[in-house]
Amino acid sequence: MSKPHGTKRDDLLDAARGVSLIAMIVYHIIFDLSYFGIIQVDPFFRYMAYPIAGSFIFIAGISLHLKAQSIGIQADYRASASPFISRGIKILGIAAGITIITWIYPHDGFIVFGILHLIGISTILAILFLPLGRWNILPAGIIILIWLLFFPLYGPAYLIPLGIYPHGFYTLDYEPLIPWFSLILLGIAAGTFRYSKKAKKQRDNRFVSLLAVPGRNSLLIYLIHQPIIIGFLVLIGQAGI
Numbered sequence: 001m002s003k004p005h006g007t008k009r010d011d012l013l014d015a016a017r018g019v020s021l022i023a024m025i026v027y028h029i030i031f032d033l034s035y036f037g038i039i040q041v042d043p044f045f046r047y048m049a050y051p052i053a054g055s056f057i058f059i060a061g062i063s064l065h066l067k068a069q070s071i072g073i074q075a076d077y078r079a080s081a082s083p084f085i086s087r088g089i090k091i092l093g094i095a096a097g098i099t100i101i102t103w104i105y106p107h108d109g110f111i112v113f114g115i116l117h118l119i120g121i122s123t124i125l126a127i128l129f130l131p132l133g134r135w136n137i138l139p140a141g142i143i144i145l146i147w148l149l150f151f152p153l154y155g156p157a158y159l160i161p162l163g164i165y166p167h168g169f170y171t172l173d174y175e176p177l178i179p180w181f182s183l184i185l186l187g188i189a190a191g192t193f194r195y196s197k198k199a200k201k202q203r204d205n206r207f208v209s210l211l212a213v214p215g216r217n218s219l220l221i222y223l224i225h226q227p228i229i230i231g232f233l234v235l236i237g238q239a240g241i
Contacts, residue, residue, distance in 0.1 A: 013062060014215030015208045020055040021218055025225050027052055032229050038238050053115055053175055054183055056218075060119050061126075061187015062194070068130040069191075081127045091120035094223070102172065113161050114173035116222075121161065121177065122184045129185060134192040140185035147179035 027048055033039045064084070071080045095116035102110040111117075129136055147163070155164040163176030214221055 009212075009216060010066065011205075011208050011212045013059060013066075014212035017056070017059050017215035017218050018211035018213065020052060020059065021214050021221055023052045023055075024222070025229075028226055029229055032226075032233060036233060036238060038233075054180075056115060057118065057122075057175065057180055057183040058187040058190070060122070061184040061189075062191040063187075064123065064126045064130065064184070065188045065191030068126075068188075084123050084127050088120045088123035091116055091123060091219075094219075095120055106172075109170050109172040111173045112171050113176055114171075115175045117161070118175040118177065118180050119184075122181055125177075125181070126184060126188065130188060132188075134189045136185040136189040140182040140189070143182040143185070144179055147182075151178065 030039070030041060030045065031049075034041045034045070067083065068080075071083065095114065098111055098114065098116060129139065132139070151163060153164045154167050157166055157169075159165070160169070161177055163178035
């Protein structure tokens, strides 16, 4: 979820990621309290996860544009594919670890294809779409239209990454390529407007710089925040593990 290495940091983008992190942590604190039966929340609360996840995915798309811009992938994307492939494989490796850990505990609803799985695969798939720049609005629109017209679709488990899943499928985190890859594409498109050569240099802002600090370490925070929350609940005897 962090910006690919080798890209000059942008405080405003990191601050946006920092805000998403804060929202995610607050959501997971409330979710965990509900999961362990400490508090009760309205079932509608679960839907708050979608805009939070969407913000991370959209920002990831912008970050991919910045990486492409820094290495000139628009000019020769085949020769420049290696950083995206290696980054995508790294994220997918971490995602696989999350699958294994959640299969061990809590097992029920273990994460098969969550947000890191999506971003890992999207980082690799983006190689084909980055040269389109702002025209990525079109394939993003097609994905959204397909999702609206034909989904939900039920099918074999090996199609779970595409958003097609068996009846009774349950997981604690699920962001399949359809429709979520559309937000990656929209992020790439948005990046071409925000970070064009004519874009003005941003002014320093202390508040933005402060929010940017967690945004620069988003992947690490994403990985450790849930163990910390659950560990604290276990420590005070509120989580029945």
